Amino acid sequence: MTRDIVTSDSSLAPSPDIVGGHTLSMFVNNKPGVLMRICQVFARRAYNLDSVVVSRGRDPQFSRLTLGISGDPAGLEQIIKQCNKLIDVIHCFEHDERESVTRELALVKVLIDPGDRAEVLQILEHFGAKTVDLGASSIIAMIYGNSEKVDAAVHLLSKFDIVETVRTGKVVMARGEAST
Amino acid sequence: MSTTNLDGAQALIKTLNDLGVEYIFGYSGGAALPIFDALETVSGNIKFVLSRHEQGACHMADGYARATGKPAVVLVTSGPGAGNTITGIMTAQMDSVPMIIITGQQVTWMLGKDAFQEADTFGLTMPVVKHNFLVRETNSLPRITKEAYHIATTGRPGPVLIDVPKDISQSEFTGDLDPDIDLPGYHPETAFEINADAVTRAAEIISHAKKPVILGGHGIMIARADDELMELATTLNCPVTTTLLGKGIFPETHELSLGMLGMHGTAYANKAMVECDLIINIGSRFDDRIIGQPEKFGALAKIIHVDIDPSEMNKMIHPDVEIIGDAKVVLQALNKQIAPLETSGWLANLDGYKQKFPLAYRKQGGLRMQQVLDELYQLTDGKAVVTTDVGQHQMWAAQFYKTNASFNWLSSGGAGTMGFGFPAAIGAQFARPNDIVVAVVGDGGYQMTLCELATAALHKLPVKVLVLNNHYLGMVRQWQELFFDNRESGVNLEGNPDFVKLAEAYGIKGFNIKRPADVGKVLQKALDYNDGPCVINAECVKTENVFPMIPAGAALEDMLVEPPKHKMAKPTGST
Structure with a gap:
């Protein structure tokens, strides 16, 4: 009988997969x-931060x-426990995707020939995206929604x-009355 | 409301005085001038001790705290002054020792401009503190000082640093001298509200145990739960092993004591960990030095883990029951739910191991550190406050100087800081002037902080410095002998000074021990000498090795109780 190992050495970990898509x-x-x-x-434990969003709370x-x-x-x-242990952290959660709403926004600058403009605008309309800058040979699109939607729009524009x-x-x- | 007529520095010192701080250990410098001046102008009970190096000041404060459970303060200047504290702060952080460090800093408008003796102390120390502050308003000094004290001394204790720019400390103070603290993210009071269901589940598991072991750590000492531990052990008839930092929470002379476990722990403690069916860990963090190979640790056992810090749960070992809370409160609750266990067969089995694998050493063929420590233990009746450095002498001291009470064993465990022992002994002697304090040091670590001989001499502290001198960095040499084909590299300390003559240069009494037959006689003379500090230089066998030994990362059952007869593979576990 052996005990489950707690390790940050990926060669010994039960699953060597990197967690992606976790949002704290x-x-x-x-x-x-x-x-x-x-x-x-994060850095001390060899974790990478894919994105960081900071904003002032309702109480500044x-x-x-x-x-x-x-x-x-x-x-x-x-990681979550270590963050909660910090004196300056009031709380740190990982949210279940089903019980929370996740959104992001992207600005994408595309160089276009005049002949392509209609198709680009059609793609943007399909995704509910907005054109925030329109020039003779370029366009800046603002795409927003969940990350998969943003990924899909960027993919089609590529x-x-x-x-x-x-x-x-x-x-x-967090959805409903639960706190974030 | 400018009615105080104080400057920021005076408000800071007044707050420390009101908090009951007794000692400040430190080293002056330009950016800390206003604070040093306030030491002279603010009346109170604080005594200042000038060290000879900032690291020494930290270890003195650390020794004071470990010997009393109360924090001391470190006061140094900016830049190199602050930089020199980092090892000392890290040492305290790794071993959960309360400490408040105040660093002077350049004036606020010069921050980030590479001004003289400016360093980013806030950033430099962030990874080695429980919390730190960079003060930006003079009027916030009392609040921040109170918050620092509160954070350092509650929950899992640790060092807290306050970086004070010089313009902040010398500006007029117009605020409240006794403000409320404001720490919305810090709730140490939750440690006293424990999960009753978890305690009941633990008691249930305990009731089925046939071969239980209690693993006691520093958390019991910090919570002052020694009596509750004794009640648990004696009610259950359960053997107790302790970590290095837990030495003293349970008398090592008690028949239920197995002594220290781990890499150089007793064979019987480690055998008990391998064969037991229940490990009750109270206040230990399952350090790599005690669990060996994590996946094989406690393979036959249920595990109950009690710790005040939730982040210790599942960090190294997954317990069957976790109880987060103050050790004293948890033990009081648990003791109400337990009944005696039938463990006579288990205890007889462990007694067999005690007979078969006693801690022993040879008295022939030269002077051994073990003998010096054994005789020191006998002569002091086990009642001295013992500090150590790190290495072979530390492990032998842990094995042969049995500790029967909390706050008497002061050793750098987590950080493994050489140079800790002597200044820690100075701090401990200030805290407990009537107790015998012995710094057990090796010739390597001693030379890292021996400038504090001046501090000890000046204050006529009766500290005994026992230098166990083998002219080697012995523990590293042992690893090179066992795992690197005996190729010595960077371990030979040839060039050591004559430690007795060096002591005499500071006006300090020195003794030499060269033969096994002289140990008792010379130690007695040193113990009887109380006119200031003394240094005892014991010339020991150069190439002795510490056993038992569990090579790093090996399972506890793979412990070596004597020198191996075959070539050893290089350890693959932790360092």
Whole structure:
């Protein structure tokens, strides 16, 4: 009989898969250095931050933080506990996708020939995206929704000449009366 | 409301005084000038001790805290002053020792401009503190100081640093000297509200155990739960092993004691961990030094884990029952639900191991560290406060200097900091002037902080410094002998000074021990000498090895109780 191993060494972990698509939501003190403390928790354990969204809370004493992360799944519980242990973190949750709403926004700059413009606009309309800048040879589209939708729109646009993509990263909110 | 006539520095020192701080250990410098001046202008009970290096100041505060359970304060300047504290802060953090570190800092408008002695102390120390502050408003100094004290001393204790720019400390203070603390993300009071169901499940598991072991750690000492531990052990007739930092929570001379477990723990403690059917871990974090190979640890056992820090649960070992809370409160609840167990066969089995694998050493063929420590133990009746450095001498001290009470064994466990022992002994002696304090150090670690001989001499502290001198970095040499074909690399300390003459240069009494027959006589002389510190240099066998030994990452059942007869593979576990 052997005991389940708790390890951050991926060669020993039960599943070597990297967790992707995990989203942590934190409520933290709005003070200099707080983000640095949180980043240290991740960096020390070889976790990568795929996206970071910080905004001031309704009470300006606090901030909201949404982190998209990837790394060894065996370490995720430890990461959440270590974040909660920080004095400046009021709480840190991982939200179940079914019980929360996740959205992100992307700005995509596409260079277009005049003949392609109609098709690009048609794709954007299909995804409910908006044209926020329109020039003779370029267009900036604003696409928003869940990450899969943004991915799909960017994918369809990729047959044209995308020169820049900027994404906000995910923001998450718990559904119903539950707190985020 | 400018009625206080204080500056920020004075408000800071006044707050520390009101909090009951007794000692500040430190080293002055430009950016801390206003705070040092406030030490002279604010009346109170705080005593300042000038160390000879900032690392020494930290270890003194650490030794004071470990010997009393109360925090001391470290006060240093900016830049290199703050930088020199990092090892000392890390040492306290790894072993959950309360400490408040105040660092001077450049003026706020020079921050980030590479000004003289400016360093990003806030950023540099962030990974090695429980929390830290960079003060931006003079009037917030009392609140931040109270918050730092509260954070350092509650929950799982640890070091908290306050970085104070010079303009902040020397500006006029116009605020509230006794403000409320404001820490919305910190709730140590939850440690006293424990999960009653978890306690009941633990009691249920305990009631079925036939071969239980209690694994006690530093958390019991911090919670002052020694009496509750004794009640648990004696009610259950359950043997107790402790971690290195737990030495003293349960008398090591008690018949239920198995001594220390782990890499260089007793064979019987490690055998017990392998064969037991229940491990009750109270206040230990399942450090890699005690679990060996995690997937084989406690393979036959149910595991109950009690810890105040939720992040310790499932970190190294998945327990069957986890109870998050203060060790004293948990044990009080648990003790109400337990009944005696029939363990006589189990105890007889372990007694067999005690007979078969006693801690022993040879008295022929030169002076061994084990003998010096054994005789020190006998001569002091096990009542001295013992501090150590890190290495072979530390492990032998843990084995042969049995500890019967909390706060008497002060050793750097998690960080493994060489140079800790001597300054920690100075701090402990300040805290407990009437107790015998012995710094057991190796010739390597001692030379890292021996500048504090001046501090000890100046204050006429009766600290005994026992230098177990083998002219080697012995533990590293042992690994090179066992795992690297005996190729010595970077371990020979040739060039050591004459430690007795060096002591005499500081006006300190020195003794030499060269022969096994002289140990008792010389140690007695040193113990009787109370006119200030003394240094005892014991010239020991150079190439002795510490056993038992569990190679790093090996399972506990693969323990070596004597030198191996075959070549060993390089360990693959932790360092």
